[in-house]
Every structure is written in structure tokens, then in C-alpha cells.
Amino acid sequence: MQKFSKEWILVGVFVVLFILMAVLSPSRFLSLDNLQSMAFQLPELGIISLAMMVVIVTGGINLSITSSAALCGIMTAFVLSKLNASGASIFITILAAILVAILTSQICGAINGLVVAYIGVSPILVTLGTMTLFEGISLNFTKGGAISGFPEQYYWFGNGTILAIPVPMIIFVVVIIATLILLERTPWGMSVYMVGCNPTATMFSGINIKKVLMKVYLYSAFLGSIAAIIMTSRYNSAKVDYGSSYLLQSVAAAVLGGTDIAGGYGKVMGTVIAVAVLQVLSSGLNILGLNRYIVDIIMGAILIVVLAINFLNSKGFKFKIKKAA
Amino acid sequence: MKRFVKSKEMGILLIIIVISIIISIGNSTFLRPDNIIDMLKGNTVLGIMAMGMLLVIITGGIDVSVGAMVAAVTVLVGKFMVNFSGNVLLAFIVGCLCGTIMGAINGIFIAKLKIPPIVVTLGTMSIINGLMLYYTNGTWINDIPESFINFGKLTLFKIPNGQGGMIGVPIQILFLVIAALVTWVILKYTLIGRGIYAMGGNPVSAARIGYNLDKISIFLYSYMGFVTGLAAVVHTSIMRQVDPNAFTGFELQVVAAVVLGGANILGGAGTVLGTLLGVLLLAIMNNGLILMHIPVFWQKIVVGAVIIIAVSIDVIQRKHAEKNLTKVDIE
Secondary structure: OOOOOHHHHHHHHHHHHHHHHHHHOHHHHOOHHHHHHHHHHHHHHHHHHHHHHHHHHOOOOOOOHHHHHHHHHHHHHHHHHHHHHHOOOHHHHHHHHHHHHHHHHHHHHHHHHHHHHHHOOOHHHHHHHHHHHHHHHHHHHHOOOOEOOOOHHHHHHHHOEEOOEEHHHHHHHHHHHHHHHHHHHOHHHHHHHHHHHOHHHHHHOOOOHHHHHHHHHHHHHHHHHHHHHHHHHHHOOEOOOOOOOHHHHHHHHHHHOOOOOOOOOOOHHHHHHHHHHHHHHHHHHHHOOOOHHHHHHHHHHHHHHHHHHHHHHHHHHHHHHHHHO | OHHHHHOHHHHHHHHHHHHHHHHHHHOHHHHOHHHHHHHHHHOHHHHHHHHHHHHHHHOOOOOOOHHHHHHHHHHHHHHHHHHOOOOHHHHHHHHHHHHHHHHHHHHHHHHHHOOOHHHHHHHHHHHHHHHHHHHHOOOOEOOOOHHHHHHHHOEEEEEEOOOOOEEEEEOHHHHHHHHHHHHHHHHHHOHHHHHHHHHHHOHHHHHHHOOOHHHHHHHHHHHHHHHHHHHHHHHHHHHOOEOOOOOOOHHHHHHHHHHHOOOOOOOOOOOHHHHHHHHHHHHHHHHHHHHOOOOHHHHHHHHHHHHHHHHHHHHHHHHHHHHHOOOOOOO
16 A cells, blocks of 8 residues: 655645645746745744654654754854954854854753653653743843844845855755764664664663763754754844744644654655645745635644544555565 | 652652742742632632643643643633623533533544644644634633623632631632542543553553553543633633633643643553642742742743753652562563
């Protein structure tokens, strides 16, 4: 029964949706403006979804990803505005800001990783706690307001283009390739999938699963910081709730992309295509003039329908195995 | 008695007592009856919903759509009362019915299509939220009928408020008590309650013993919907108006309360008493931090830190206990 892998079904969905939108509204959906604006919007959710997916592959979930990203954004903004005001050179200012973002993300990731891997608390609880914790720290920094006043050059990360290709998109592609190589071409990536399949067996096969998990949470938080840099640059400010709506969307994207929520399976490209599907859908429906709440409804319905199809598909597959045996 | 002293609930109770002592040293109004009653009243909604979430989490599932569900039911009940009838009983029937139907939909998807609970409820959350916001456009419902508002002001009995006067115990607390009792009876005395624990412990074994897991799933997500509906009506009776956006992110608070109460998120363990203590712990922290004049910005940090520390201690204790067990593996 299972002629197509989950990823190919998704590619089909993407193509059909793209053509559908293009036919329904050719002048606006296919316009350079719209394509470019989609390319500007997509990377944020895309990078956060990859960050989420890496953790889901290990059988966990990272509910703190958006709040740690927001915290990174706020620290970055803090450094940027302070250094900018003090008149330091642009290069040093931006470099310092990026370093601070990455450093913050690694601290956040290390807290998650320590509690999940070394104490052994289930990820959903840890990240539920750290989500609240990071949000609290961010609130303490901003007192609920937004931080702005960045140097103009910083604007480039979120809004610039190279040969008409948006810079965020280029960053996203780099992230995709890096994640692809890390997860699917390195021993560490292999062990990530193994931990997701069966942690006990992985441990007995001589892999230090604590280290593997720790690195997963560090990497996840790192991707969060990249998304944070793009976000702060795109909005030219930083605030506690920037990106908070991406939290459940990123879980949805990862799962839609075929990642098994119980761990052990998940392809980088699946997640990326799922994000693209979500983006085409939301932009397209927006252009068609649909109420954004209806877009929410459709997103939810698609999530359930695609998983139902996956289920029916895999049921057929299991049936075949039984017969063969 | 000895068993209770060693139980998880005791640990939570100890944390609650310690925090209470610290807060009451900082601000003596904390232990005043009127503050305690206000605090309880403000958290009945959380408590009632935690009862449903407890069952879901015992089976190893999770329901992240409860925030959207409770908001949707408040809107439906509010519209119903404004347009049709201010009858209190009818409001409860409509609320519980709507909630149960939404929960049953979750249950059917989870049981029949075998989609993981977190994914199904993520989807229904998005759908319910979208439908509700499309319907209301985010506007509040203010003209709740007088009869229902009067019902919300009812009190059960009066207790001295510690300053010579009397203060009434609000009726909303009664619903929390009822929800807790019903949940306790389900878990303790019914076959389906045994099934819930069995399913959380090991679904395969539970199915082999003869439990119908599909039925249990549908029942428990419907029950989750039912208590959510109840909570929605209670919420409306407290607030006397409906804000469609009042419950954004509420689902995670409900989960946090249940988990702080010692329920195992992987399934198989959890008690009504523990969950009530978990709700109380969250309530005390939120209330106490305000009374201690700690800036609002610090509250989340404290709550987050307490969640992490509490669950870490729990896991460390469990690991310690496992070490002392003699293990016999039969394969």
C-alpha cells in the first residue's frame, strides 16, 4: 500500500496547493512581491520548526524554544541598543550582539539539557518550566515593553536581499544544510535517531545518551537564537511575545513533516516542506481575502487530516508485513 | 498514616506549608480568611479543569485544547444566556453539553485514528480557537442576565473573617468540590478508573486483560470536555462577562498544576488529592508573590523555577527509590 513516503505525499500537497493558489489568484499570488514576502516570513517558523524537530526526534519536545529565542532576541537587542548608543563601531556592536545571542541560547539549552539528560525529568515538564522561567527573565529585562534603537546595518539580517533573494532565506538554507548534515550524515545524528527509537538499547550499545541529549537541546536552542536574530532584525525591536505564536505551529510543522511525535523518525526535508506548505496556505488564503481565523481553522484541520492519512497509509503497510510473514 | 507521610502528596504539602510560612511572615494578610477565600475562588476554574486533565495525564495523554475549549464554551454559554434564557440550570446544561461534545471529538480522533493526543488536541485547539474568534471577532459579551449574575454572588455558608465580621464561602467552590469528588470516585471505585490507571501503566497489558482502550480514551477526553464546560460556566459566574481571549496559554497552567501535584506525565500515576495540592501550590505562589510585593516580572521566574525544581526532586526521589528495590527481570 505504501507506495510513497510521507515526504513525497507532502511534496504533492505542496505542489497542489501552490498551483491551486496560483490558479485562484494568479496576478497576486505569483507576483514577485508576494513570493518575496513569503520568503521573508518563512525562515523564522522554518528555523524554529527545525529546532523543535531535532528535539522531537529524540522523543522529547521543546516547549521553551520560542521563549528562549525571545530571550536571546532581547539580550541581543539590549547589547545592540546599549553599544549603539555608546558609539562603538558597527562591526563590533553587531558581532557582540550575535555572540551574546548565541551565548544566551547555549545557557538556555544547557539548563534544558542538564535537567532532561542528567536528572532525567521528562522533556515536556522541563521545557514547560523553563518556558515560564525564560519568559520571566525576558519580562524582567524589558518590563513588558519593546527594546529598539538598533544600528541601521543590523536591519540587513532580516530585511536585506542578495540578488533579490532575501537574506533570511539564505540563512535558512544554510541552517537546513547544516541540520541535514548533522542529523543525517554524522555519528551524532545517527545516535539522535537511536535515542528516539530506544534509549535503553542505545545506552547498552555504548552510546552516552546523556551527551547526545545535551547536544540536542544545545543545538535546538542555538537554532532558536538564529531565528531570534532574524526576528529582532525584521521587526527592528525585541519584545517578550515575539514569536510566541510559533510554538505550537512549529510542533505542527514538525509533525506534519512526518516527524514521529514518539521519537525515532523525522526528516529535515519533511519539516522544511511542511513549513513551506503552511506558508503557502496562510499567504494564499490571506490573498484570497479569507479571515485569518478561518486560516487557523484550516491549519488545524490539515494537521489532523494529514495525520489521519498517514495513519491509514501505515495501517495498510503493517497489514502487508503480516501477510508476508 | 505512615503511608501518607511517605507519599508524594506529603512532599507537596510540605512545600506548600514552607511557602505559606514564608509568605505569611512577609505579609500577615495572606492567612486572613478573606484572602484565602478569594484565592480559592480565583482558582476554582483551574482546579476543576485539572481534574479532567488528571485523568488524561494518568493515561499518558495530554490535552492542549482545553484553553480553547473553555474559552469557546464561555462564549457559547454567554451567547446562549444573552439570546435565549438566563436560567442558571440551562446554562450549566448547555455548557457541559458543549464541552462534552468537543471533548468527545478529541477522544474519537485519538482512539479511532490513533493519532497522538498532543497532535490531535493541537489541531482541535487551532480549529476551536479559530471558530470562536471568527464568531466573536474577539469582542466581549457584557450583558449577562441578572439571574445568572445573582447566582454567581451566592454563598454557601458564612465563616468569621478574623476581623469581627463574617464572610461567605462562594458557591463556585462547591463545584470544585463536586468535580474533585466525582473524579475521585471514578478513579477509585469504577472499572473505568482502574482501566485508566492500567492504560497509563502499560496499554498493551491493559488491552490484553480486556480493557477496551478506545472506550476509555473516548470516555476520558469527553470527561475532560465535560469538566471544561463546567469550569467555563463557573468562570462566567465569577467574571460576569465573557472575554474570548481570557484563556490564552491556560492549557499549560492546567498541565503544570496536575504535574506539580505528582502525576506522572508518562502515565500510570496521579491522585486527586495530589492534583488539588498542585493547584493550591500554584495558587499560593501567584497570590503570595503579589502579597510579598514582588514585582509582577519576577512571578514567572519563580513559578518556572518551582516547576523545574519540584519535578526534578520528584524524579531524583523516584530514582533513589528504584535503587532500593530488588529487581527481578523475567524475559
